[in-house]
Amino acid sequence: MSLTPEDEDLLASARVGLEPTGEDQKRVRRAIAAQVALAASISTASATAGAGAAGASGTTVAAASGVGGLAKIVGGFALLLSVGVGAGVLVTTRPGPPAAPSAAEVTSSPLPSSPSSPSSPSSPSEPPPKVVASVDVSPPPPEPVDTKPTAKPSPQPSARPGPSATGEGSLGAETRLVRDATSALQRGDGAAALAALDEHARKYPQGVLSEERDAQRVLALCALGRVAEAKAGAARFVVRHPSSALVSKVRGSCAGP
Known part of the structure; x- marks a missing residue:
């Protein structure tokens, strides 16, 4: 990205009074040494530990990745020192393309545990038998018949029979x-x-x-x-x-x- 003369003048005016002092340089060196020592200890512990080949490989790759990350940090601090940028200076960096995952990382990633085989589906329960209400088709009992003789009124004799x-x-x-x-x-x-x-x-x-x-x-x-x-x-x-x-x-x- 090319800078216009106006941009260069603006950066130059911003750098005035911001050059790192000797104390700043010592502080940055101490921080870098501490990060390097931490990365070394992590690498050693990762190399000796490991439950299995796949796990050890994945851990080693992770440690190497951590060292690489620290190296980038150290390079960044060195870059800050070289350009004379201290606290308060804004530096815009473009992130590089993401690194493709290595084969070890792909291999060491735990495979998704196969779902437990679902229990064989129970055979669909047969529908309950339909309850058919029994219908009594027997003829209804005959109505009780009154056996008492019905007293028929005696016909009144007509005075003049026809x-x-x-x-x-x-x-x-x-x-x-x-x-x-x-x-x-x-x-x-x-x-x-x-x-x-x-x-x-x-x-x-x-x-x-x-x-x-x-x-x-x-x-x-x-x-x-x-x-x-x-x-x-x-x-x-x-x-x-x-x-x-x-x-x-x-x-x-x-x-x-």
């Missing part, structure tokens, strides 16, 4: 009632005959034997001396059954003209 009461089963009952009335008339018991006929009219108002019942009723009223009622009954009979074979019998009773 025509449906004239079935085959009821024909026998009709015949029995009309027969009972005829037997009572033959005995001269008009009251018993009228009672049987009234029961028939109540149970079977439109029964199969309704025609015979109405004729027998006129005769029963005559037997009881209830002529007016007998005549009224006879008139209704002729209106309801004008072509009946029993019309002559009704008219031949007390209810006739």
